[in-house]
């Protein structure tokens with residue numbers, strides 16, 4: 001195995017964290033669907049699929065390094081959202097938490113002089129910068145919309161954000 005046991009365990013944990021992000025965004029997508037906001041729903045569905053990709057990319061890396069992948073159980077994601085703003089705020093909070101997880105992994109890689117893993121994690125470091133920025137922008141837009149009508153108009157802007165992002 002080309003990574004330490006500690007690093008393999010930490011990366012396995014991050015596979016779980018990325019799958020939990022997938023789970024969380026999928027629930028957000030369903031919650032938006034129930035609110036009648038189909039573009040928001042699609043947005044979070046696509047976000048969920050990205051998170052699934054992040055999880056599997058780490059799993060593939062573990063295998064490439066001769067380590068084993070062990071899938072861990074996921075908590076139930078929050079589902080009782082009361083408003084669009086609450087969902088989007090939770091998404092931003094989630095991305096900030098994931099950024100901290102990625103930073104902790106990057107610190108461990110540096111501490112262990114594990115240059116391959118440090119290099120591998122750069123994609124995630126960069127990805128988190130973009131995801132926090134996009135989630136912040138989305139929250140700012142939602143905060144400016146104080147009615148369902150405005151939220152529906154905002155959905156056009158959201159589609160543009162996805163295309164730009």
Ligand code: OFO
Nearest residue numbers: 021051054098131
């Ligand atoms: Fe996996 O990028 Fe967001 O959380």
